Amino acid sequence: MPVDALRQRVKQWAVTLKVRPMQIRVQRMTRKWASCSPAGRVTFSRDLCGKPAAFQDCVIVHELLHLRIRNHGKLFTATLRAYLPGNPWTERI
Template structure:
């Protein structure tokens, strides 16, 4: 299915549940506890993380492959530990996803 194609509600709900389950698995691995996990329409980015601990993912992410989803999930969850993209953030991202550059390109 191409990006921007519409999914039926059952397919979207199943995919959303799977994405949220993946977020919970990664949160446990990283040792963070997001207060809320949301999936909603976002036009400018794949995901966001609030200082209050809410992580929100674009519904368009459901149309992407599992490897790309994983990069986005880990990226956002790490923001619960490190709010910026400095050296510590990059080091943690590389530790959890050492092969992420091949996926993101």
């Protein structure tokens, strides 16, 4: 998947989740798949482009949800799983 397609997928999920990231970046990252800054910048690893769609969705939704819920508590996990029912990657959160 090209970088632009990943960026578009992030934008589609942002609409679904009703969040507005200040900036969406796709770049080389060596230690994690993505990150979300307190200022609302979401950054995704280029390596995510080569991963299965279900994994991409889990990473994208995870980071975008941090714009609404800053921690990894029960509400965060429940919300993630509600948006991605049946996604096997959400069980690893």
